[in-house]
Amino acid sequence: MAMTSVQTSPLARKLSAFVTMSDVELAALEHLHRRRRSFVPGRDMVHQGQSQQAAYILLSGWVCSYKIQPDGTRQIVDFQVPGDFLGLRSVLLRTSDHSFEPIVNIEAAEVWASDLLEAFAQTPRLATAILWAASRDEAMLVEHLVGLGRRDAEARLAHFLLELGSRLTLVGMGSKEGYDCPLTQYQLADGLGLSAVHVNRVLRQLREDGLVTVREGHVAFHDYGRLVELAGFDPAYLDETGPLLK
Amino acid sequence: MAMTSVQTSPLARKLSAFVTMSDVELAALEHLHRRRRSFVPGRDMVHQGQSQQAAYILLSGWVCSYKIQPDGTRQIVDFQVPGDFLGLRSVLLRTSDHSFEPIVNIEAAEVWASDLLEAFAQTPRLATAILWAASRDEAMLVEHLVGLGRRDAEARLAHFLLELGSRLTLVGMGSKEGYDCPLTQYQLADGLGLSAVHVNRVLRQLREDGLVTVREGHVAFHDYGRLVELAGFDPAYLDETGPLLK
DNA sequence: CGCTCGATTGAAAACTGTCAAGATACGTGG
DNA sequence: CCACGTATCTTGACAGTTTTCAATCGAGCG
Known part of the structure; x- marks a missing residue:
């Protein structure tokens, strides 16, 4: 997955789908990608409770954020796919309450608090766009919570697969x-x-039921419409119009 | 941590418990309380999907935020108690994805986006404190999600009652x-x-089991320690040290 | 008084978890 | 090349949790 021109980072692609990004803003965003890092599965990038020095923009690969309970069970809070931020809140507020673990080999851009503050100061619209993306992430968190509380296993799985599809479609x-x-x-x-x-x-x-097949690392939708109905999938929470950029 | 000159609101009390608030910041915070509003149960303050013009600081009474699903079931995402913000994110980013409904008669301070931006510009430390409180709210959201996913009904209820107790203790x-x-x-x-x-x-x-009684509008802990153990309640996510205020 | 709302309880049904056992694929060491 | 161990996927049987349905009871209210 070569990164040749300015427009190709997954995060730029995602943000551009919702707010108009000028060349200046895109350049500032790409500048945030300058510190490349690799991680491998099996060891946390950030461990639960550890205060975090850096955030990451995920470029390729998948990550999950999770919490381990006292009884040893694990709840994955969210999955991150390319174009997603990891630890954005914690780097700005010096708090951290869950762990990040790579699911496959990943490439990420390390972003320091000072990088963010600098970029935000120079291109406020970029700040707004990134905070808006964070707000969208929180809407997904809420939807995840609703699913755990009020959807049975079938609808929950269907909804999850559909939401993931929407997120991935956004980054191609x-x-x-x-x-x-x-x-x-x-x-x-x-x-x-x-x-x-x-x-x-x-x-x-x-x-x-002819709805969807999940096998050998691939999800294949067979009847998208019927799956949407089964899941009660209303993508409104993903399609929020961008923030008013004054 | 006593507050002498400035009238103390629940929010001021909560923030003061975590970050040092100067008189100037406390005054700015109280100034945000100037537009008082009342609401009654049975009608939403903000309806799902409705884009929101104002946020509120809850002064007295209880509110819940919830989402209704296509099949009619409801999931309450969070309860708000005095000192909590309602719709903070939506007022800044013009997004809204769930509804707010008063549970009892409530008093709240209406806060406009312009009020917030003004206060943040004049007292940046207040901005940080409020954003930190929002981050703490999100940590509670995550914990709620973990509870729905990985705690059985008994532990879930116990955990909920304990967390609510911690939140209420913070505002006296x-x-x-x-x-x-x-x-x-x-x-x-x-x-x-x-x-x-x-x-x-x-x-x-x-x-x-002699752990807790919930009856006639009152929660009475009988064996706090044993309840904590049953719930797997680790208040670390509530006790984060405040943000580094430079 | 009749009505609604909230709390309460019992019994049966539905959903989901646990335990156990194979099956398949893959990588490693012999 | 084969044997073996590990990880993942798969299935069946059974147990446990939670929901649903039904009914009762008490308090507040027009």
Whole structure:
């Protein structure tokens, strides 16, 4: 995945889908990408409770953020895909309450608090765009919470697969046909508040109903409309119009 | 940490517990309280999807924020108690994805985007303090999500009652003995992702185990320590040290 | 008084988790 | 090249949790 011109970072692509970005703002955004880092699965990028020095912009690969409970069970709070920020809030406010773990090999841009403050001072519209993206992330968090509280396993899984599809489509990595997805059923289970065994059963159900197939790292939608209906998927929370940039 | 000159609002009290607030900052904060409003239960303050013109600082009474699903079920995302902000993000970013409904008669201060921007410009430390409080709110949201995903009904209810107690204690409305709480079992159910019937059963269980009694608008802790253990309640996410105020 | 709302309880049904056992794929060491 | 171990996926049977349905009870209110 070569990064040749200014417009190609996933984050730039995502932000451009919602707010108009001038060349100056795009250049400032690319400048934030200057410190490249690699991480491998199996070791946390940021550990729970550890106060964080840097945020990251995910360029390629998948990450999950999670919390471990006293009894050892794990709840994945969110998955990050290319174009997503990691630890944005914590780097600005010096708080951290969960861990980040790479799911596959990842490439990321390290961003320091001083980088952000500088970029925000020089290009306020970029600041607004990034904060707006953070607000959208929180809307997804709320939707995730609603799913855990009020959707049964089938609708929850369907909703999750649809939302992930929308997010990936925004950065050119998915469509209404499907997308590549490296998540194991154990990781799905930890994200959806289910057991891995039940995730497997529900996936089979969805497949046998001709709705969606999840297999060998690929999600294939077979009947997008019917899946949307089953999930009660209303993408309004993803489609918010951008902030008023004065 | 006593406040002498300036009238103390619940929000001032809460912020003062975490960051040092000068008289100037306290005065600016109180100035944000100048537009008093009242609301009554039964009608939303802000309706789902409606773009919002104002935020509110809750002065007295309880509010819940919730989302209604296509199938009609409701998930309460959070409860607000005195000293909490309502719609802070939406007023700054013109987005809104859920509804706010008063649970009892409430008093609130209406805050316009221009008020906030003005206050932030004049007293940056106040801005940081408020944004830090918002970050703490999001940590609670995450903890709520973890509870829905990975705690059974008993631990979930116990955790909820404990967290609420901590929040109320911060504004002088609760202690380790208990607190007044106007929530019905139906509202608890919608917040905890349970049925009202099951909430009732679990409350009985907790009461018969000598842990906590919830009755007639009052929560009484009988064995705080054992309840903490049952809930797996680790208040670290509430006790974050304040932001570094440079 | 009749009405609604909230709390309460019982019984049955539905959903989801746990346990156990295979199956498949992959990488590593022999 | 094969044997083996590990990780993931898969399935069945059973247990446990939670929901749903139904009914009762008490308090507040027009």
